Amino acid sequence: MKGRGKAMRCKQVELLLAEYYENSLDPDDKKRMELHLAECETCRLRLKEIEETFRLLTKDSVPPPEENFWTNFLPQVRSRIEAEDKPRFTPFPKPRLAFALMSVLVAVTLSFFLFNVDKKNLAEFQAEPVMETIFTESELSSYSDQLAEILSSQGDESLPIEVFLSNEEREDLELTEKLLDEDYLSQRNLNSMLDELNLRELKQLEEDIKDLQIGDIL
Amino acid sequence: MKDEKDSSLVRRFKKGDEKAFNQLVIRYQKKIYHLIYRMIRNHQDTADLSTEVFVRAYKGLKGFEERSSFYVWLAKIAVNLCINFSKRERFRSFLSIFDLSEKPAVTNSPAETMEEEELKLAIDGAIKNLPPRQRSTFVLKFYQGLSHQEIAEIMEISEGAAKANYFQAIKKLKKLLYQYR
Numbered sequence: 001m002k003g004r005g006k007a008m009r010c011k012q013v014e015l016l017l018a019e020y021y022e023n024s025l026d027p028d029d030k031k032r033m034e035l036h037l038a039e040c041e042t043c044r045l046r047l048k049e050i051e052e053t054f055r056l057l058t059k060d061s062v063p064p065p066e067e068n069f070w071t072n073f074l075p076q077v078r079s080r081i082e083a084e085d086k087p088r089f090t091p092f093p094k095p096r097l098a099f100a101l102m103s104v105l106v107a108v109t110l111s112f113f114l115f116n117v118d119k120k121n122l123a124e125f126q127a128e129p130v131m132e133t134i135f136t137e138s139e140l141s142s143y144s145d146q147l148a149e150i151l152s153s154q155g156d157e158s159l160p161i162e163v164f165l166s167n168e169e170r171e172d173l174e175l176t177e178k179l180l181d182e183d184y185l186s187q188r189n190l191n192s193m194l195d196e197l198n199l200r201e202l203k204q205l206e207e208d209i210k211d212l213q214i215g216d217i218l
Numbered sequence: 219m220k221d222e223k224d225s226s227l228v229r230r231f232k233k234g235d236e237k238a239f240n241q242l243v244i245r246y247q248k249k250i251y252h253l254i255y256r257m258i259r260n261h262q263d264t265a266d267l268s269t270e271v272f273v274r275a276y277k278g279l280k281g282f283e284e285r286s287s288f289y290v291w292l293a294k295i296a297v298n299l300c301i302n303f304s305k306r307e308r309f310r311s312f313l314s315i316f317d318l319s320e321k322p323a324v325t326n327s328p329a330e331t332m333e334e335e336e337l338k339l340a341i342d343g344a345i346k347n348l349p350p351r352q353r354s355t356f357v358l359k360f361y362q363g364l365s366h367q368e369i370a371e372i373m374e375i376s377e378g379a380a381k382a383n384y385f386q387a388i389k390k391l392k393k394l395l396y397q398y399r
Binding site: 049053057060063065068073076083196 | 255256261268270272273274277303316338341384385398
């Protein structure tokens with residue numbers, strides 16, 4: 001122990017009193033303990049308390065079990081071992097396997113619901129009025145024809161429509177024209193173009209198209 | 219062979235000799251029973267747990283690497299079972315606060331005098347009052363005579379921690395049994 005050879009202090013002695021009483025200290029510690037006890041009344045008192053407590057605890061005996069307990073003990077252990085060795089039908093013989101299976105099931109169920117929610121969200125998103133839901137392809141095509149017809153009847157000298165429009169309206173018109181472009185329709189690039197717009201822009205576009213009186217403008 | 223060493227019996231069992239295991243049970247049944255009784259303090263639970271110790275020993279003996287003595291290994295099973303049992307009991311006794319039905323007093327030997335009975339109950343209460351790890355350390359050292367090193371091995375703690383547990387257990391017992399000294 002620490003401080004070997006030096007005189008012991010009360011705190012050190014207190015820690016070793018039980019071992020001293022049990023005679024399990026090494027000779028050096030025992031000698032130093034005895035030197036301290038010879039001089040310290042407090043520690044002698046503590047040692048006495050330990051002696052008395054141990055004396056009480058020694059009186060505590062284990063009551064003998066019933067008469068044939070020991071005769072039956074080994075057979076009982078053996079029958080328990082045999083009983084546990086017998087294969088029992090359990091749907092999940094290994095709890096870890098059952099747990100793993102349960103986790104997979106939960107994960108699949110959750111992902112199923114989450115997937116459904118995503119689909120709903122997607123449906124909601126798609127339900128947002130975009131060009132294709134306002135005008136069918138044939139309608140767009142007919143507008144395109146009308147536009148071409150009107151423009152050709154007005155000739156090259158006619159004033160461009162853009163002159164009467166504000167900047168915003170002009171942009172909308174450009175976009176509408178772009179959307180009405182046959183190439184766009186034939187290539188089905190409408191969606192890819194709309195994809196580039198965010199939701200707010202799409203809503204704005206929808207409002208603008210609703211308000212846009214193509215015939216009046218032309 | 220009556221004095222055959224534990225290690226020899228263990229090896230025989232590992233080779234498939236079931237009788238070797240029986241000999242180990244007979245050799246240590248009382249010591250294990252006493253160890254458990256000192257911690258649990260009632261016969262019925264002690265009997266059940268003692269059986270459980272040997273059933274678990276049977277299952278695990280083939281994997282026993284003999285780094286410690288057979289008894290230290292066996293005591294480790296017993297102590298772990300007792301600690302888990304004590305934890306469950308603490309929870310049950312907490313729940314029993316709400317159970318108002320009267321419980322019969324358990325006495326093992328009616329011939330005991332009142333004084334002895336009172337002392338026995340006081341020791342019962344004092345030991346049960348120790349936290350499970352201190353209780354195990356105290357029983358292993360005081361009643362079973364194991365060294366701090368062996369206790370450290372059983373409890374999977376350092377030797378210093380085993381000594382500290384023992385010191386704390388004695389300190390509490392001294393306080394709890396003060397009036398009976």
